[in-house]
Amino acid sequence: MEAHRLSSTKPVQALKPTKKISLEEDTGKASDALPLPLYLTNALFFTLFFSVVYFLLSRWREKIRTSTPLHVVTFSEIIAILSFFASFIYLLGFFGIDFVQSLVFQPSPDVWIAEEEDDEVLLAKEDARKVPCGQALDCSLPPLPPAAPIVTVQKVFDEKPVTVLTEEDEEIIKSVVAGTTPSYSLELKLGDCKRAAAIRREALQRLTGKSLSGLPLDGFDYESILGQCCEMPVGYVQIPVGIAGPLLVNGREYSVPMATTEGCLVASTNRGCKAIHLSGGATSVLLKDGMTRAPCVRFGNAKRAADLKLYLEDPDNFETLSVVFNRSSRFGRLQGIKCAIAGKNLYIRFTCSTGDAMGMNMVSKGVQNVLDFLQTDFPDMDVIGISGNYCSDKNRLR
Template identity: 40%
Template sequence: SKYILFKVHFSWVTCFTCPSTCLFYNTHSDIIILTITRCIAIVYIYFQFQNLRQLGSKYILGIAGLFTIFSSFVFSTVVIHFLDKELTGLNEALPFFLLLIDLSKACALAKYALSSNSQDEVRDNIARGMAVLGPTFTLDALVECLVIGVGTMSGVRQLEIMCCFGCMSVLANYFVFMTFFPACVSLVLEVRVNTHTPHRHAPEVIRPLPVPTTELQPTFRLGSMEEERESPRAERSQTPQPSLPTDPRPLEECLTILKNPEMGARFLSDDEVVVLVNSKHIPSYKLEAMMERPERGVSIRRHMISSKLPDTSALSSLPYLDYDYSKVMGTCCENVIGYMPIPVGVAGPLHLDGKQFQVPMATTEGCLVASTNRGCRAISLGGGASSRILADGMTRGPVIRCPSACLAAEVKGWLESTDGFQAIKDAFDHTSRSEVKLIVCLSRQGTEQALARLQEQYPELVVLAVSGNYCTDKKPAAINWIEGRGKSAVCEATIPAKVVKEVLKTSTEALVDVNINKNLVGSAMAGSIGGYNAHAANLVAAIYIACGQDPAQTVGSSNCITLMEASGPTGEDLYISCTMPSIELGTVGGGTILAPQQACLQMLGVQGASQECPGENARQLARVVCGTVLAGELSLMAALAAGHLVKSHMTHNRSKVNLQETIPGTCTKKSS
């Protein structure tokens, strides 16, 4: 059978020279060529597995590869059997079968799997690898089948059998690599990780920094359950991690690798990167940008900082994994060592201007969300609140110096003239409208353009600073309280007497009395600027943190005056209003580009810039802030009037302190 099978394969090249000695020559030539073919197949498979071992794992891919070859061979045999093909010569066809196996496909897919940092990423990266490599696998298998399949139409039976084996081998390899191999790799990696608990990763797959206290970090995501299964880092970790030496290499060799554009930082271990940072070859503030993944730069910085702290495990509870640092770099924060998860509650629905809003609030103050939620309920039962934007404009007050007072007066007169104002306005308007009108801080670029035009008119003047604190930004100032800055908003509502009594547990008379003596008289005696309210800053800060605003803007944005008076036919209904002249916020830029903060903005329907009317989303957010402040003011003032504030905090915060019953005061008597 061996002679019959390989006669066509080899002797059709040599037998035409001497037909009389064909049998003897073919028999020996078949043996020699078959032996050479087997040796080539063995060497070929050896080099294929050698390439797989370079990934850093000595066993995982070897086992997976052996299973793949075995399964492919068995599958080929079964398919040939069910197609009623002859199995004669299958032993001689084995070298041909081995030469058709391309383990580079397994290597490519394994690189995706081994670049993972968690079991969830193994699954995600294998799926991503199949999505990227699948079309190539399919095209290669199709072309090979077409080329080899030409022999099945030769009319020579032995050649048709060989080509049939070849086609079946290609199809078997394709089927196994597309189905069995990914599952096998995932299973082996999962078993490997589980046998190395409590470590996060198998040591052969990836070498983490030696900070064991940060290995098991909790992850915090905001979204649906399906979204939480997706790893943000899995989408960014497409570059496979090469095998790295255990001991750090010399500094010169590390520098060469770092400067090599084809290698870079991913070919350096974490310890080697630390050496480069300590030797000033890598600036510590550029770790995220110079690493192949920003998260690795954060991890290395944590390791360096932890070694300098009094307690090296101080950062163990500060999470840093599974965060998209690419949006943080150059926009939100520098020298990042993690992120701060803050509880986010929801108050609502807030019935405002005929719409329902679920208001996100990020806070660690107990009872704040619950109290605001009660205020929202009282507003809804009263028919809702109404709001208006009174003014919308941002200020930036630069400071300039003139050689003389006369020149300063001349500059002032030119700026107030029609021509001068128009010239400065035209220069300012050259900047992007989205920068000028939609961001919480006025674009410095616009101010610089205006100052440049002013210097063209008066070359003698000197610009000292683009901001002279006359704005005034992030500081309490009477000018913002009087003239306003950002969005000036007002919100009002009428609460029926029944709701005041049943929901707020007090009376209109008591609320009005407390508001006059606390929010108005008390604040005036304290010399407050814009602080004629109970706790507007609480609500502003909670919404700002949740929605990606600048928390420091709470200083000016919480300027608020709360007014209450009796209304209605019998004078038992409550009219309440909140006026906030300097709400500084925006929906574009800054922290609003971060995914969790964008989710909170989407809850309110104000994420990003408005397509219909530029700036409308920011104005709507300002109205929501003012309405939420009104709800918070209403509930807190009711608690104070009824004498429930301290008891509610002790109850809901689960304090173990036993307090005596609150001594009834004047307002408590009135509310009863």
């Protein structure tokens, strides 16, 4: 009785996989019952279906053209209709039934999870039986480790989150969020540019509800950009730098660094540098270096516009105008003035040097100084715009 009980309970543990294997072996595949291979059968019914559809549509179009009733069919049309239904039923049964059943009889996620856990336990036990038990070998099954959560792989900056520790910083953040402390004044108020950036960053996160953890904060000298190239910083962006060259110019080789995220830009520039180098190099000649700004002014008549033109282009007045212009900057220096009349409008082109800077701001300030100075002797002058589209805005003359 005890032996019979053991023999009856032992296969119960492997009942599920044993039953699954026997079903697959006994039943076989549905495609095994077909007289032709599966791919030939599918190709045959596909061809039959579309051929019949094309034939019936052609016949019905001919009947409509000849005013023949559609219900009057010939023997060939009857065969075509029967072939259409046969091929349609085959294709629906072969491709559509499983899809419909997957939608209608879709099991709950709990069922799938339970079946997967049972399969894992059974497979683990069967694998354990294959391992021979030796001395000091624990044959008991270890507990299964918990399943690792599925996460989306995303590259982020390896940076510790910025935390504000002092109560003073917390009070400043609250005042920035409330609007009582302007965000742009933090550097001047605190005297520490990095601390100001961290406080501004935290205030921005609280205002927007968005995290800036992917934007680096540490590892940058915020003192170097104060009043120079960026206001109200909250971090910085890393841009890859490629190298192109060597570029042979005026007998000297230069390696050109390029900071960009545009694909193939450095590669194409490098090919151009190589072509220039193989052709013997390039020779550059600087003809003129200057930045221009050309305001437009209007008078009551053309004569007054001509009077101002003669005044501005008189060499005796250039020194006075140059002093007025140069007061706006340490680097901007007036080089020349050229005027053009269009009716009652006068277009004045100021050309100046701007040093190493692009210099449109310093040029515009100098031009505004000259216009204010001219308003004394030409009170009827009406300034239409600081730029009258007669200047080479943001372009160097070379």
